[in-house]
Amino acid sequence: MRPVAEHAEAVAALLGPTATETVPLAGALGRILAEDLVSPMALPPFSNSAMDGYAVRSADLADLPAELPVAADIPAGRTDGPALDGGTAHRIMTGAAMPDGADAVVQVEWTDAGTERVRIERAVAAGQNVRVAGEDVTAGQVVLPAGTVLGPAQVGLAAAVGAGSLPVRRRPRVLVLSTGSELVAPGEPLRHGQIHESNGPMLAAAVTDAGAVAELLRFVPDDVEQFLGTLDEALAARADDPVDLVLTSGGVSAGAYEVVKDAFTDRGITFAKVAMQPGMPQGLGHHHGPTGDVAVVTLPGNPVSSLVSFEVFVRPVLRAALGHPQPGRPRVRARLAEPLDSPPGRRQFRRGRLDAVDGTVTAVGAPGSHLLAALARADCLLVVGEETTRVEAGEVVEVWLLDG
Ligand SMILES: Nc1nc2c(c(=O)[nH]1)N[C@H]1C(S)=C(S)[C@@H](COP(=O)(O)OP(=O)(O)OC[C@H]3O[C@@H](n4cnc5c(N)ncnc54)[C@H](O)[C@@H]3O)O[C@H]1N2
Numbered sequence: 001m002r003p004v005a006e007h008a009e010a011v012a013a014l015l016g017p018t019a020t021e022t023v024p025l026a027g028a029l030g031r032i033l034a035e036d037l038v039s040p041m042a043l044p045p046f047s048n049s050a051m052d053g054y055a056v057r058s059a060d061l062a063d064l065p066a067e068l069p070v071a072a073d074i075p076a077g078r079t080d081g082p083a084l085d086g087g088t089a090h091r092i093m094t095g096a097a098m099p100d101g102a103d104a105v106v107q108v109e110w111t112d113a114g115t116e117r118v119r120i121e122r123a124v125a126a127g128q129n130v131r132v133a134g135e136d137v138t139a140g141q142v143v144l145p146a147g148t149v150l151g152p153a154q155v156g157l158a159a160a161v162g163a164g165s166l167p168v169r170r171r172p173r174v175l176v177l178s179t180g181s182e183l184v185a186p187g188e189p190l191r192h193g194q195i196h197e198s199n200g201p202m203l204a205a206a207v208t209d210a211g212a213v214a215e216l217l218r219f220v221p222d223d224v225e226q227f228l229g230t231l232d233e234a235l236a237a238r239a240d241d242p243v244d245l246v247l248t249s250g251g252v253s254a255g256a257y258e259v260v261k262d263a264f265t266d267r268g269i270t271f272a273k274v275a276m277q278p279g280m281p282q283g284l285g286h287h288h289g290p291t292g293d294v295a296v297v298t299l300p301g302n303p304v305s306s307l308v309s310f311e312v313f314v315r316p317v318l319r320a321a322l323g324h325p326q327p328g329r330p331r332v333r334a335r336l337a338e339p340l341d342s343p344p345g346r347r348q349f350r351r352g353r354l355d356a357v358d359g360t361v362t363a364v365g366a367p368g369s370h371l372l373a374a375l376a377r378a379d380c381l382l383v384v385g386e387e388t389t390r391v392e393a394g395e396v397v398e399v400w401l402l403d404g
C-alpha cells in the first residue's frame with residue numbers, strides 16, 4: 001500500500017499557487033494577502049490628543065490651580081489649528097491634531113470646562129495624553145506580510161494606512177461530482193436500496209470552508225458515459241473561467257460498477273490503495289478534458305472516508321494554493337481517555353472529541369466509515385500510526401483540531 005505521505009505529496013504536486021487578484025476591502029475577510037502591505041504613511045499620521053480637554057504647555061501649570069485664556073477650539077478633523085502661544089490653552093477633542101507649541105493635554109474632568117478661560121486643577125507631564133505621530137506604524141513599514149490571513153483587525157489596519165483594496169490569491173475553483181446509482185437528492189423520498197446524496201454537499205462545504213470556490217454538480221449514476229458527459233459538459237461550460245480541481249466521490253474500489261475507476265483508468269488518472277483507514281482507495285491525476293488538462297482527485301464513496309481523505313489530502317493543498325501560512329489543521333497531543341485498537345499497517349484517523357482543559361481525547365463512534373453521525377459529533381481527528389495496533393488509556397496521541 002502507498003504511504004499516506006507519498007500520496008499527499010502527489011496530490012500537492014497537482015496544484016500550484018493561484019494567481020494574484022485585487023479585492024476591495026469589503027471582500028477581503030478570510031482571504032490571504034499575496035504581497036507584503038507596505039504602509040505609505042505613519043500611524044498616527046500626526047500627533048493628536050488622547051483625551052477631550054485642553055492642549056497646554058506643561059510648564060505653564062507650575063502653580064495650581066492655573067487659569068489660562070482659551071485661545072482656540074480644535075475639534076477632531078480641524079485641519080487649520082493654530083500654534084499655541086505660551087500662557088494660553090486650546091480646547092481640544094480626542095483625535096484632534098496637537099497644536100505646535102503644546103506638549104500635553106489636560107483632560108476636561110480636571111478643569112472647570114471653561115470656553116473663554118479655563119481653570120486647571122492638576123498638572124500634567126510633558127507628553128501626557130498625547131498620541132505621538134508614528135508610534136503605531138512608521139512610513140515604509142511592512143504592516144502585513146504576504147501570507148497574512150485577513151481578519152477584522154487586518155482589514156482595519158489596511159484601511160487605516162489608506163489601502164482601499166488588497167492583493168490576494170485567487171480562490172481555487174473546485175468541481176464536486178458524486179457518483180452512485182443508489183443516490184437521491186436530499187429532500188426527495190427514498191425507495192428501499194436508495195440513500196440521500198450526502199458526499200456532494202459535504203465536500204462542497206469542505207471546499208468552501210478551506211477558502212476555495214465549490215461548484216457542486218448534479219450527481220451521476222454508475223454509468224461511465226453519463227459520468228464523463230457530465231464532467232466534460234461542466235468543464236466546457238467553464239472554458240472562460242477554468243477549473244483548478246475536480247473532486248469526485250465514490251466508484252473507486254473493487255466492485256463490479258466502479259464508474260470513476262472505469263472512466264478514468266488509461267486516461268491519466270492513477271489509482272492506489274493508501275495505507276490509511278478510512279480512505280484507503282484513492283486516485284489522482286490530470287483528466288484530458290475539452291478545455292485541456294484538469295487536476296482530479298478521486299475520493300472514496302463512504303462518507304467518513306470521503307471527508308477524512310479531503311482533510312488529509314485536499315484541504316492542505318487548497319490552502320497552500322491560497323498562500324496560507326499553515327495549510328494543515330492545527331495539531332496537538334492529548335492523552336487518550338479510553339483504549340482503542342487500530343489496524344496494522346494503516347494510519348488510522350478516528351473521530352474524536354477533545355477536552356482541552358484536561359488534555360484528553362475520546363474517540364467518537366466506532367471506526368466504520370459509514371458512521372456519519374459520529375463524524376458530525378467530532379471536533380477532532382485522532383491519529384494512530386501505521387505500526388500501532390493498540391493505544392492504552394492515558395497514552396498520548398496526535399490530534400488534528402477540526403474547528404481550528
Ligand atoms: N471488495 C472490496 N470492497 C471494498 C473495498 C475493497 O478494498 N475491496 N474497499 C472498501 C473501502 S475501504 C471503501 S472506502 C469503499 C470505497 O468505495 P467506492 O469509493 O467505490 O464508493 P462506492 O462503492 O460508490 O460507495 C461506498 C459507500 O458509500 C456510499 N456513498 C457513495 N457515494 C455517496 C454519496 N455521494 N453520498 C452518500 N453516500 C455515498 C455508498 O452508498 C456505499 O455505501 O469501498 C469498500 N469496499
Ligand code: MOO
Binds near residue numbers: 278280302305
Ligand atoms: O478506506 Mo474505507 O475508507 O475504510 O471505508
